[in-house]
Amino acid sequence: MEDKEGSNPGAEFTSDSSWTLSGGGPDSVSNSVNYFFDGESSILSEFGWDLPTDHEFGRFVELDRTEARLELAGNFSGSQSCAAADDVARCSVSGTASNPGGTADVSTSNPSVSSSSSEDPPEKSTGCGGKPPEIPSKVRKKGQKRIRQPRFAFMTKSEVDHLEDGYRWRKYGQKAVKNSPFPRSYYRCTNSKCIVKKRVERSSEDPTIVITTYEGQHCHHSVAFPRGGLISHEAACGGQLTPAVSQFYHPGVQLHREIPLSITQSQSQAHQAPIDVGGSRSEPEPTTSKPPTDEGLLGDIVPPGMRNR
């Protein structure tokens, strides 16, 4: 097709006009699984995703929901990333935050910041944790402002656009993105009570990079994989919320099989819970034996039978 431009200097990837990520450019990308990961562990934990900060995976960038479109405060580049990320993190956390599990320890540490999130109406709870915050469809139409949930994005080197993360998603839209030859896909958690959404797009810089942006937080357990059968997420929803994404299983990247294992930190409890981590869950493929080489980590992914469809 037409990859129109390499316009980007290479240092930063800009997906929408609104946010910028930068890990060092396409080149560095290849060898850098370490896209980023600065102080984001806090962010992740906010979302219930605990990952070893030093783990190489992809960069998590929390996008915040400020007034209207500012999705990411500041751009991440070099050392700034830390600060920036940190800022964002604190900022958003406080607001709606999210952790249905209820633990927004990390960033909340900065109470003052919380105000920054200002605008979000208290009522706006994320996910089914509170109640269907989002006015369904057209009803929302006029007057109502789009409510943004805390979000964060991460980049993953993958061949497949839609990476399995243990949840089931339904695509509800696709749109061409400006400055990018690749379309952006919009997904929504299939759990009727869960309002988590995610956007998936490819980096115009490096087509092998998939940028996934999550918005909101799951209020139910992962469903493992379609084939494996669903887990009573409904129940989870109705009942008490759980540390949402109890695990960060990113099938798109084989290595993640290990993640759950190493993840166990603050939420280790959760991980050990019955629901267990996706990694340990009944995942289909046997690819385990694959040595997580750098290449393997982000390079070869595409779990054989992971795609549900």
Next chain:
DNA sequence: CGCGTTTGACCAGCGC
């Protein structure tokens, strides 16, 4: 038949 994807249209927010 149920569920998920595709796709064109519509709407909201933002920048100029």
Next chain:
DNA sequence: GCGCTGGTCAAACGCG
């Protein structure tokens, strides 16, 4: 005020 762009809807369609 206007145009652009992102985000969402929903009908149509495909697949198992």
